[in-house]
Each structure stands twice: as structure tokens, then as C-alpha cells.
Amino acid sequence: MTVQLFTRRRFLIGSTLGASALTLAGCDVLEHNEQVGSVIRSAENLTMRAQRLLQGRDARAREFGETEISPSFRVNGTSRPDSEDYAALVENGFADWRLKIDGLVDRPQEFSLADLKTLPSRTQITRHDCVEGWSAIGKWTGVPLGLVLTAAGLKPSAHFALFHCADELEKTLDGSGRYYESIDLIDAFHPQTILAYAMNGKDLTVGHGAPLRLRVERQLGYKQAKYLMRIELVDSLGAFWGGNGGYWEDRGYEWYAGI
Amino acid sequence: MMERVSYDNDEAPRIALIRRHSIATRLTHWLNVLCLSVLLLSGLQIFNAHPELYWGHYGADGDPAVLTIGSAGSGDDLRGFARIAGVELRTTGVLGVSSFEGAPAARAFPAWATIPSFQDLAAGRRWHFFFAWLFVINGIVYLACSFLSGHFRRDLTLTRHQLSVRHLWHEVVDHARLRFPEGDEARHYNALQKLTYLIVIVVLLPLMLITGLTMSPGIDAAFPWLVDVFGGRQTARTIHFITASLLVLFVVVHVVMVILSGTWNNMRSMITGRYAIRDGGRKS
Numbered sequence: 208m209t210v211q212l213f214t215r216r217r218f219l220i221g222s223t224l225g226a227s228a229l230t231l232a233g234c235d236v237l238e239h240n241e242q243v244g245s246v247i248r249s250a251e252n253l254t255m256r257a258q259r260l261l262q263g264r265d266a267r268a269r270e271f272g273e274t275e276i277s278p279s280f281r282v283n284g285t286s287r288p289d290s291e292d293y294a295a296l297v298e299n300g301f302a303d304w305r306l307k308i309d310g311l312v313d314r315p316q317e318f319s320l321a322d323l324k325t326l327p328s329r330t331q332i333t334r335h336d337c338v339e340g341w342s343a344i345g346k347w348t349g350v351p352l353g354l355v356l357t358a359a360g361l362k363p364s365a366h367f368a369l370f371h372c373a374d375e376l377e378k379t380l381d382g383s384g385r386y387y388e389s390i391d392l393i394d395a396f397h398p399q400t401i402l403a404y405a406m407n408g409k410d411l412t413v414g415h416g417a418p419l420r421l422r423v424e425r426q427l428g429y430k431q432a433k434y435l436m437r438i439e440l441v442d443s444l445g446a447f448w449g450g451n452g453g454y455w456e457d458r459g460y461e462w463y464a465g466i
Numbered sequence: 467m468m469e470r471v472s473y474d475n476d477e478a479p480r481i482a483l484i485r486r487h488s489i490a491t492r493l494t495h496w497l498n499v500l501c502l503s504v505l506l507l508s509g510l511q512i513f514n515a516h517p518e519l520y521w522g523h524y525g526a527d528g529d530p531a532v533l534t535i536g537s538a539g540s541g542d543d544l545r546g547f548a549r550i551a552g553v554e555l556r557t558t559g560v561l562g563v564s565s566f567e568g569a570p571a572a573r574a575f576p577a578w579a580t581i582p583s584f585q586d587l588a589a590g591r592r593w594h595f596f597f598a599w600l601f602v603i604n605g606i607v608y609l610a611c612s613f614l615s616g617h618f619r620r621d622l623t624l625t626r627h628q629l630s631v632r633h634l635w636h637e638v639v640d641h642a643r644l645r646f647p648e649g650d651e652a653r654h655y656n657a658l659q660k661l662t663y664l665i666v667i668v669v670l671l672p673l674m675l676i677t678g679l680t681m682s683p684g685i686d687a688a689f690p691w692l693v694d695v696f697g698g699r700q701t702a703r704t705i706h707f708i709t710a711s712l713l714v715l716f717v718v719v720h721v722v723m724v725i726l727s728g729t730w731n732n733m734r735s736m737i738t739g740r741y742a743i744r745d746g747g748r749k750s
């Protein structure tokens with residue numbers, strides 16, 4: 208009995224210490240293990256399905272009152288795209304800028320900023336949640352994305368809207384540091400998903416993504432792509448850059464950024 | 467805690483092994499240890515991405531902060547600080563500035579307290595959300611088993627006698643003197659144990675989950691009232707941090723009590739289910 212007790216005790220102490228050592232030091236190793244990585248990643252799909260189930264298609268992000276707007280709204284990511292083309296667009300007040308909508312559509316479209324401003328608009332005061340943890344509240348005015356997509360006419364094979372941006376967040380030789388984002392059609396046709404050209408009642412500033420940025424209010428900040436140049440309708444995301452559907456997604460962040 | 471008594475052997479009739487923890491309690495307990503450990507360490511990794519806490523709906527650089535962990539200076543003069551409600555503490559070595567791969571680095575929580583050890587918000591989030599799901603499933607299994615088996619009613623509900631001020635005070639004094647129940651009294655949790663476990667199970671752990679979910683813009687769209695319950699996403703984030711700190715405090719006290727009241731006996735009861743007591747009630 209004593210002997211058995213002793214070995215069992217040693218086993219217990221040993222296994223407890225071993226387990227904590229594994230947890231503390233082994234996570235770095237596990238983090239780089241592909242199989243473990245894919246198990247850990249499976250939670251993303253579960254989260255998306257659960258949230259979509261709870262939300263339904265049209266549940267709206269909370270909208271705030273004018274008095275709740277943040278006194279300052281942090282400029283994040285690119286603060287000014289570093290290209291001659293973009294500088295030229297800024298130079299003449301985006302008069303030469305055009306938003307292209309193409310890919311899997313029946314009628315490819317091109318909109319000038321003035322064109323977009325003549326379309327029906329939506330204004331919403333919403334909270335912008337950065338993946339890092341901070342939040343800021345701002346008022347956004349723009350065209351519902353669903354409206355321009357309907358104008359272009361989606362082919363049945365179109366499953367995602369891919370947003371090409373003017374900014375390069377990371378300088379690379381192959382251009383893989385260019386910002387891009389994507390959402391599926393559930394979010395694309397959500398009533399609060401807008402192409403915003405104004406913030407807090409004024410034209411969008413360069414820091415916040417002039418002339419046009421995306422607002423997908425039920426997801427985190429990195430989905431709110433700035434400096435929009437082109438919206439491409441695609442059937443899958445694998446063929447673009449890192450294949451994960453976005454600049455940050457290619458760097459390990461979730462494609463579904465609802466949490 | 468079941469009352470089935472089996473005697474160790476004939477020579478030592480005064481020590482009885484009772485079946486203390488059900489298999490469901492033991493399994494969910496250890497899974498919870500794993501989940502809470504990973505959630506804490508990956509949570510600190512996430513916190514490090516923006517080591518400031520606010521109150522209200524919004525909060526970012528420049529907005530008034532409840533807590534800031536940061537660094538100042540550079541090179542050899544790099545020093546870490548924690549500022550809580552305007553009071554600044556120098557925390558170089560642990561908070562704000564700590565050693566990473568042999569050199570002082572500006573990071574809120576040190577490498578030994580984060581998963582992964584290096585700064586990687588994306589990886590921290592992946593670990594956090596995977597183990598959050600496991601924590602929720604494990605918690606549901608625990609709650610279902612405990613209700614069905616009568617664990618809550620039998621073992622965690624305070625008796626009228628235990629709830630009297632006199633009795634509670636008596637237990638506080640006993641604990642302070644490190645006098646722990648023996649014999650028949652040790653068959654059941656004492657009132658302080660019951661209260662503590664109930665607060666953890668009913669208040670702190672659910673609060674962790676709900677404040678965590680309130681930080682999710684997707685969940686906020688599904689249940690807008692959640693934001694109002696806490697008065698804002700940033701308040702929920704701050705409460706998430708405070709509640710995590712309270713859970714760390716609970717674990718520290720819990721582990722100390724386990725050690726003081728018999729490490730081996732307690733560990734065995736949570737692993738094999740059997741707990742030894744001096745049997746005062748029955749004579750052979």
C-alpha cells in the first residue's frame with residue numbers, strides 16, 4: 208500500500224508539473240505545428256456559424272447618438288498611401304478617381320465620387336472596434352453596397368466581394384503588402400454595409416481612407432478597408448495574394464472578424 | 467461527494483476513504499484548469515496589443531484610461547510603469563518592460579505570461595477563442611451533470627445553520643488559524659468553501675464569458691442589450707480584465723488551501739475521487 212501510494216504520488220506530481228511545463232513552454236512549439244494549428248483554427252468556423260445563427264441576416268450593429276461620437280478618432284493602418292497615382296488623385300480632389308465594379312457581374316460599372324453622392328445614401332453612427340481592443344465612435348455617410356452591386360447585376364457564381372485598395376501597408380517587392388479585403392454576400396447586402404464617402408458630416412479625410420472606405424459594422428476594424436479603388440466579385444478567395452481573403456487574413460487573422 | 471465508505475484495511479480502521487468527487491466533476495475540473503490557463507495567458511497576449519483599459523462605449527489613445535501599462539525612455543533607460551486611476555507605479559522587469567530573449571523589451575506583460583511568448587496578436591486570438599469554446603462546452607457539461615446528479619443541492623447549497631453569522635465567523639477564525647475540519651465534518655464542504663465555489667461558478671466564470679462576448683461586434687448586433695448591461699464595450703473589456711484578476715486570486719487561494727489542508731489527499735480526491743477522512747462516526 209505504501210509503495211503503491213508513493214509511486215502514485217510521484218506519478219501525480221510528475222504529471223502535474225509536466226502538464227504545466229507543457230502549457231507554458233510548449234505552446235510556442237504547438238503554435239508552429241500545422242496539425243495543432245488547424246485544430247485551433249477550426250474555432251473560427253464555429254464562431255462564424257454560431258454568430259450567423261444568432262444574428263440572422265439583418266440584425267444591426269448598435270447605432271449611437273450625435274453626443275456619443277468620440278472626440279478623437281484614431282487614424283490606423285495607412286495614414287496616406289505612398290504612391291504617385293494616389294498623390295495625383297488627391298491633387299485634384301479625387302475628380303479623376305473612379306470606383307470600378309467588375310468580376311462576376313453582368314454589367315461592370317464605373318462610378319465617380321460625384322456619381323456615388325447622387326445615389327441614395329445612408330448615415331449611421333457606429334462603433335469601430337479595432338482587433339487590438341480599442342474602440343471609437345464615428346458618423347458615416349455613404350451608399351449601401353447592395354445598391355451598387357444590384358446595379359452591376361451579380362452572376363450566380365459570385366460569392367464574395369473583394370475590395371482592392373490604393374494603399375500598400377507593407378513595402379514589398381512583389382506588391383503583396385497591398386491592402387485588400389473581402390466579405391461574403393450576407394454582409395455585402397446587409398443594410399448597414401455602406402461605401403462611406405463622409406465621416407462626421409465632412410468628406411472623408413486622407414487619414415480615414417479618402418475618397419471611399421468600406422463599413423461592415425458587424426465586424427472588426429481591419430475589415431473596414433480604406434482607399435477603395437475596385438470591387439471585384441469572385442467565386443473564391445484562393446487566387447488572390449496569400450489566398451486568405453485579406454491583408455491581415457494573410458498574416459494570421461481570422462477572415463470572419465465578428466469577434 | 468458521495469457517502470459510500472470503504473475501509474482502507476483492517477489494521478487501520480480509523481482512516482476511511484470516501485468517494486468525494488464524481489467522475490464528471492473531476493474531468494471537468496481538470497479540463498477547466500487547462501482552459502483557464504490558456505485563456506489567461508492568451509488573454510494577456512491580446513491585452514498586450516493595446517495595454518490600456520477604459521470605461522464607457524469608446525476608448526483609444528488619448529481617451530482617459532482606467533489602467534495603462536507602458537514604457538518610457540529608451541536604451542538602458544527603458545523603464546516600465548503601470549498607471550492605475552492616475553497613480554503611477556514603477557514596474558520595470560515585470561510590467562511595461564521585461565526581458566525577452568536576453569534583452570529588455572517594451573511589452574505590457576512579460577513573455578513568460580503570454581501565449582505565444584513572442585508578440586503575436588493573431589496567434590493569441592486563435593488560442594483564446596479555441597479554448598473559449600472548450601471552456602463553454604466543458605462548463606455546460608459540468609452544469610448539466612451537477613444539476614442532474616444533485617451535486618449542487620447536496621454539496622454546494624448552504625444549510626441554514628451554515629448561513630448564520632456566528633457560524634460563518636467561527637469558520638473564518640478556524641481558517642485563519644489553519645484549523646481544518648476533520649472526521650464527519652470533513653465529509654462536506656464548509657460554508658466558506660461553498661460560498662467561494664458558488665461565487666466562482668455562478669458569478670465569475672459566467673461574467674468572464676458574457677463580458678468577453680460583449681466585446682464582439684457580431685454578438686452585439688445579435689444581442690444589443692448586452693452592451694447596455696455593462697454600459698459599453700470598453701467597460702465590458704475592463705470588467706473582463708478585473709474578473710480575470712479575481713479568478714487568478716481565487717486560484718492562488720485555492721491552491722494554497724489545497725496545500726495547507728493536505729496536498730496529497732486533495733489531489734487524490736480530484737484525480738481518483740477518493741478522499742481520506744478520520745472516521746469518527748463508525749466503529750468496527
